[in-house]
Amino acid sequence: MFAIREMSRRKLQFGLVTGVVILIAYLVLMVTGLGLGLNQLAGNALLAMDGDYFAYSERSNLSVIRSQLSEAQVKDLSSAPGVKAAAAVGYTAAAIEYQPGEVETGALLGIDPGSIAEPAVIEGRALTARDARALLVDRSWVNLTGTGIGDTLLVQVGLSAEPFEVVGVVDEGSFFFQPAMFMLRDSWRGVSYRAVDQETPYASVVLLQGDGLEGASGPNWEVVTKDTAFWNIEGVSAQQGTVDALRYMGLLIGAMVIGVFFYVITLQKIALLGVLKAIGASGLYLTVQGMLQVFLVSLTGTLIAVGLAVLTKATVLSADTVPIAFTTGAIVNSTVAVVVAGVLGAALSMRQIGAIDPIIAMQQQ
């Protein structure tokens, strides 16, 4: 095959452009992975919850931090039409002292045992209604601090600190970039608001299962889908916007590099292509050969980049310090994107190839 022979005989040129594609695809993949990783840190624990909708207090602007729901509101919205199950969830960020003088932040989530918001325990035991001083921690917390089941953590909100014992480990990820920690909602109220009375918020948000609840609202509460809830987590949209901008920039650069390369290669070959046309190659045949090269260069480059990215993640970034995450979907998506960018970038040259006038074969000395 002409296209493949040419690539194998002109290894330097095609090797160089493939190398550049590798770098660009690697960049695109890492940025995509970083976006995914950041999103996981931002809201994995929320996405992992077993429900489809979240209810917020009306003036919270869909911020879990600012949302505060009273007991009456929670009762009211839990009995709204279409609701099949509801679970009140409290949230507070807390400083957690796990060794004297050693502090990390945790995302405290208050839940009721038996509700749909209760996380699955992967180690240790679940919370019971009597566990007022017990805590479930995410395994990222265990990785981060080395503390686990049986250890006592000092949970600090405001100026006071209260000891809680870790009784189980969960795999729910993070919330607001902090490892998720679960305690009884009553304990959460106590830790977060000290004096618990009628005026104390009953929950931050309510997790809901049901049908067609999107947009449902009532006195001072409103319901949105889990997806909307996720994208409204502070910083998530902005961060995704940044990641997308970098990605598109990478793809644009990829399209331009591949485009310019094939433009130059085509210009170099125009006389030769004219000869091939003059001796009977059709425009279609020549275009297909060109497209095949574009396709092979961008696909090979991207696949090598995928290998490198996965390797990087597994070795250099194996510690949880850089939040890079890859999913098959994201990898396939990025691969297709780079190949499409390459094909688009080279489209002009491909048109040029198809339109070469074979008469130029006679005009060469």
Add this chain to the structure above:
Amino acid sequence: MSLLNLRDITKSYGEGAQRVDALRGVSMAVEAGEMVALVGPSGSGKSTLLAIIGGLLSPTSGAMLIGDRDVARFDARQRSQYRRDQAGFVFQASNLVPFLTARENLLLVGEFGGADRAALRKRADELLEELGLTDAAGQAGNRLSGGQRQRVAIARALMRDPLLILVDEPTASLDSKRGAHVVEALRDAVHGRHKACVMVTHDLEMAARADRILEIRDGLLQAHEPAMQPASPAPCIVDPCE
């Protein structure tokens, strides 16, 4: 009827004041097994005529018959197929693919479709041998000498067993000894394989090796024979080999 028949071919380039009448009514015929040399001063229309015969250009008017088919009426696709299957071109610069070997250059024409690739492989070996290129078969196009290149180009033109061989100044880049060698090779191939051949040249010594010489001036074929007669004016009496 002759294999190739041109009837009152005209070709004009450009429009209005810019118009150049490169051909002004050319009629000629070429038989199978005959090698015709086309001579004439620079700008007389030789290349234009050859490009029309080879399906690279459409004439402004007139008919260009191969058998009973009028190439002048072909659309772009038919012309492409005509160039592939019926007109074998040898250009002034041999125009081989530089990064392919001599043999691969021959086999390349098999990729253009409509051919039995296995038969082409056999044919490539035959042609390489016939043109004395067996030792050069594995050399890259850009490593061959000028004479070898032109012989590979001749072999390439013969690969798909065309009816016509069209040659544009095949010896321009060669010294006279090598040039003569290339033209001899061409003539043997044309006679041996019973092709009709039109060779453009300004070199009367080379032209003299053809069976017949046609002279063109200002876009018109000259009635009289050119100054130098062919060395062997006898028409082809070689048995058609196929």
